[in-house]
Structure formats: structure tokens, C-alpha cells
Amino acid sequence: MTRRTAIIAGLILAAGISGRAFAHGSTMSHHGGTMVVTGETQIEAVNVSQGLEVYVSEEDIPHEATGLAGSAMIVDRPASRVELLAVDGNRMRAPGLVPVAGDQVIVTVIDQATGLKSFATYKY
Amino acid sequence: MKLTARPAMIGALLFGSVVSLGISTQVQAHGIWFAQRARQLALIYGIGADDLDMVKRLPLLNSMTGYDDNWKPVPTRLRVAGVVPVVDSDAPTAALGATMDYGVWAKRSNGEWVNKGRDEVSDAVVAEHTMKSAVFLAKMPKTPVPLLAGHLLQIIPQGEIPQELGKPVSLKVYFQGKPFAGAQVLTDFVNDPDMPPLMTGPDGVAVFRLRNQGLNVIAATIIAKTDQPKKYDYIEYRATLSFILPHAEE
Numbered sequence: 001m002t003r004r005t006a007i008i009a010g011l012i013l014a015a016g017i018s019g020r021a022f023a024h025g026s027t028m029s030h031h032g033g034t035m036v037v038t039g040e041t042q043i044e045a046v047n048v049s050q051g052l053e054v055y056v057s058e059e060d061i062p063h064e065a066t067g068l069a070g071s072a073m074i075v076d077r078p079a080s081r082v083e084l085l086a087v088d089g090n091r092m093r094a095p096g097l098v099p100v101a102g103d104q105v106i107v108t109v110i111d112q113a114t115g116l117k118s119f120a121t122y123k124y
Numbered sequence: 125m126k127l128t129a130r131p132a133m134i135g136a137l138l139f140g141s142v143v144s145l146g147i148s149t150q151v152q153a154h155g156i157w158f159a160q161r162a163r164q165l166a167l168i169y170g171i172g173a174d175d176l177d178m179v180k181r182l183p184l185l186n187s188m189t190g191y192d193d194n195w196k197p198v199p200t201r202l203r204v205a206g207v208v209p210v211v212d213s214d215a216p217t218a219a220l221g222a223t224m225d226y227g228v229w230a231k232r233s234n235g236e237w238v239n240k241g242r243d244e245v246s247d248a249v250v251a252e253h254t255m256k257s258a259v260f261l262a263k264m265p266k267t268p269v270p271l272l273a274g275h276l277l278q279i280i281p282q283g284e285i286p287q288e289l290g291k292p293v294s295l296k297v298y299f300q301g302k303p304f305a306g307a308q309v310l311t312d313f314v315n316d317p318d319m320p321p322l323m324t325g326p327d328g329v330a331v332f333r334l335r336n337q338g339l340n341v342i343a344a345t346i347i348a349k350t351d352q353p354k355k356y357d358y359i360e361y362r363a364t365l366s367f368i369l370p371h372a373e374e
Contacts, residue, residue, distance in 0.1 A: 039163040106215055115205055116164060119216040 025059045036107075036120035043109055043120040045072075052094040054084060056109055062090035063111075070109040072097050084109070099124045155313060157341045157364040158220055158260035164210040165260065167202060167222055172317040179204050184224050187274045190217035193263065195270055218263040223274045226254040228356050241355030251356040261285075261367040276300055277307075279344050279365035282329065287369050289337040295365065296328045297344045303328025304346060311335055313343040313364060321345070334369065341366040 025042045029035050033046030033055070042057040052072050056063045065086035072094035073081035084092040084107075092109075099105050099122070107120045154171045156178070161168075167188075169178040182202065190200030190213045198217050202209040211220060228241045230251035242251035257275045264287070269280045282294040297307040305328055308321035312335040324330045324344075334340060341364055348359045 041163075108215075115203060115210075115212075117212060121216060 025057065030057075031055055034122055036122065038118045038120060041109065041116075041118045043107055043118060045105070045107060045120065045122050047098065048093075049098075050093060050095060051082070052097045052099065052105065052107075053087070054092045054094065054107055054109070056090050056092065065090055065092045067112050068092060068109055069112055070107065072105060072107045074099060075104040075106060153317070153345070153362065154226075154256070155343050155362045155364050156222060156224055156256045156258045157313065157343075157366045158211070158222075158258055159314075159339055159341070159366065160368075161208050161210065164205065165220065165262070166205075166208040166210050167258070168208070172314060177207075178209055179207065181224070181226075182209055184226055186223040186225055187221070189221045189272065191219040191221070192216070193218045193266055195219070195265075195267065218261070219265065219269070220258075220260040220262065221272045221275060222258045224256040226256055228253045230356075241352075242357070243354050252358055252360055253350070253352075253356045254360045254362070257361075257363045259363070259365050261365070264367070271298060271301055275363065277304075277344060277346060277361035277363040279309075279342060279363055281365070285367060286334060289335065289369060290333050292331055293334050294329055294331045295342065295344075297324045297330070297346075297363075298328065299346055299348075299361065306346070308345045310343040310345075313341040314339065337369050337371055339366060339368050 025037055025040060027035050027037050029044055031044055031046050033044045035042055035044045040059050044055040046053045056065065056068060068086065070084040070092065071081055072084060080097060082094045082097050084094055087093050101124050103124045105122045109118045154169060156167060156169050158165055159168050167178055168175055169181050170176040188200060188202050190198040192198050198213050198215050200211060200213040200217060200220065203212040227239055228251065229237050230240050230242055230245040230248040231237050232245060233247040233249055238245060242248045255276065257277060259272065259278065264285055271278055276299065278298050280296050280298060282296055285293055297304045305324055305326045307324040309324060309330045310317060310319060310321055311332045322330045322332060343362060343364045345360065345362045348361060350356050350358050
């Protein structure tokens with residue numbers, strides 16, 4: 001995740017209804033990626049060689065990935081959509097999804113217990 | 125339904141006739157609007173602080189739509205989450221819309237409202253057909269809010285919506301795609317539903333100061349001529365526009 005990407009994601013965050021600076025939980029990255037806070041849900045996206053990794057927390061408390069579902073997709077490229085798979089702890093992975101500069105990625109995370117769906121948008 | 129005279133005159137005359145029949149505009153004045161509930165966006169049915177049972181009224185909805193930043197449709201639906209229906213979309217949405225045909229209601233001589241037309245209620249003192257709609261701006265729009273399909277009555281911001289309580293906002297009420305003079309506007313439908321309504325001017329515009337540094341639910345109501353006089357005396361359209369002004373950083 002480049003610094004430019006982080007700045008752009010921050011701008012997107014500032015424009016969103018539920019991702020403003022007054023949201024609950026830290027907006028700081030914990031894994032070297034870019035954090036988006038939507039409501040009380042923190043979604044951090046990190047580029048790794050195997051694909052995009054996503055860490056999910058609720059008010060700074062890691063959310064067990066096995067209780068989550070979701071997907072990641074590059075905007076305007078529906079064929080890029082991949083399901084998020086639980087890896088360990090609060091980490092999920094979108095296998096094979098490797099954004100490049102100029103891509104905009106939407107990560108969708110669904111809490112399987114409540115049905116709560118959260119979106120995070122990242123621009124590279 | 126056709127308006128056969130100037131909208132302002134129709135609105136004023138019909139509203140006057142309704143008042144003369146002794147109907148409080150609050151009796152059947154419920155509306156629908158979008159608001160956050162437990163981190164999700166919910167569709168609410170009610171008035172003021174009365175947050176009534178929207179789940180059982182879901183079959184009355186005609187449409188539920190979502191839009192992105194450019195007003196391009198996003199597949200969107202409602203999902204029942206316990207006691208409230210919440211918005212479920214396939215992608216982030218910048219705006220939402222819903223329309224509802226609340227059907228025909230008659231008021232009996234004993235004051236009871238029944239879900240029937242005048243033709244089925246022998247002692248009906250008044251009968252009405254009510255249509256409700258809601259638009260929610262999840263983000264302040266970058267482009268003008270368009271007229272949405274199926275929203276026969278719609279409130280459209282004129283220019284940018286100020287982000288601070290107390291700042292003046294200008295809204296235009298459209299009915300069947302045209303500015304409507306004489307629409308009743310409640311500037312704070314949730315917190316002050318009994319306020320004397322503002323009336324839109326000849327150009328359909330109402331200007332007022334924003335009421336809340338939080339959720340603002342603005343309602344517009346018009347009374348239109350009946351298209352089935354044996355069943356109901358008039359058609360009431362109620363539209364809401366809701367949006368959130370951000371609070372200060374915590």
C-alpha cells in the first residue's frame with residue numbers, strides 16, 4: 001500500500017456517510033495497509049502476493065474471520081469479483097485479486113450472525 | 125389524475141376542503157423515511173418519534189432503489205432484520221429511494237379508520253388514498269438530484285445542502301415532474317411533526333433553516349384530486365427527504 005493510496009483512501013473515507021473521522025475505532029493501519037472505518041467496523045486492506053488481504057475489527061477488537069463472509073471486486077470489472085476466505089484470526093483473503101495503480105476496489109464484509117453488510121472502498 | 129387548474133389553486137382549494145371536513149392532517153399523516161438503526165440504514169414508517177411496524181407494511185412497497193454517486197442504479201433491496209427492514213445493496217450507495225401505495229382508507233362516523241373505500245363503508249365521513257415515498261441522501265450529492273422514477277411527489281435540494289444546523293436550505297417540491305406551489309412542508313418530521321407547515325411558493329420552493337445537526341427528515345404533502353370519487357375523496361401524497369449533517373469529531 002503506497003502512501004498515495006492511503007491518502008486517497010482517506011479522502012474517500014472523509015466523503016462517506018459512515019466513515020468520517022468521528023467514527024468509532026482507530027483509523028490507523030495495524031498491518032501496513034489502508035484502514036477504512038465504516039460505522040464501528042474497521043476494514044484494513046493489505047496487498048500481498050497471494051491477493052488482497054482484509055482485516056476486520058469492531059471498535060479495535062478483532063472480529064473472528066470465521067464469522068464473516070464477503071467479497072472484493074475491482075470497480076467496473078465484475079469478473080474480478082472474488083469471495084473473501086477466512087485465513088486466521090480476523091484476517092480474510094481475496095485470492096488472486098491484486099489491484100494495480102488506478103484501480104478502485106470495493107470490499108464487502110458481511111457479519112454472518114447479524115447480516116450486517118459493510119463496504120470499504122480503496123483507490124490505488 | 126390531472127390537475128385542471130394551477131397547482132397552487134388546486135392545492136389550496138383541496139387542502140381547504142379537507143380541513144373543512146374536519147380531518148386533522150395528522151390523522152393519516154404517517155410517512156416513510158430512511159434512518160440509521162444499529163449501524164444499518166432502515167426504512168421507517170411512522171410520524172414524529174413513532175417508529176411503527178414497517179416490516180408488516182413491506183408488501184405495500186412499490187419500489188426500493190439505490191443509486192451510486194452518479195445516480196446510476198445499484199441493485200438494492202430491503203432485508204428484514206428483526207423488527208426493522210434494513211437496506212441491503214450489492215455495492216455502496218450514495219442515495220436511496222422507496223415508494224409505497226398505502227391504499228384506501230375511510231374514516232367511520234365513530235372515528236375509526238378502516239382500510240376500505242367509501243363505497244364499502246356506509247358511514248364514512250371521509251375516505252382517502254395515500255401514497256408515500258422517501259429519498260435518502262447517504263452522501264451529499266455531487267450532481268443535482270434527479271426526479272426518480274415512481275416518485276410522483278419528490279423534494280429536491282436546490283444547490284448544495286449546508287452542513288451546519290441553522291443554515292438556510294432551499295428545496296423544491298415536484299409533483300408529477302413539475303414544481304408544485306402550495307405543498308405543505310414540515311422541516312423536521314421526526315422531532316416536530318405538529319409544526320405549522322411551510323407552503324411552497326409559486327415556483328415550488330421552500331427555504332428554511334436546517335433543524336438538526338444530525339438526521340434531518342423533511343416532509344412534503346399535497347392533496348390531489350381523486351381519480352375514483354366513489355371510493356375516496358382525494359389522494360394524499362407524502363414525500364420525505366432525509367440526510368445527515370455530521371456531528372463534531374469525538
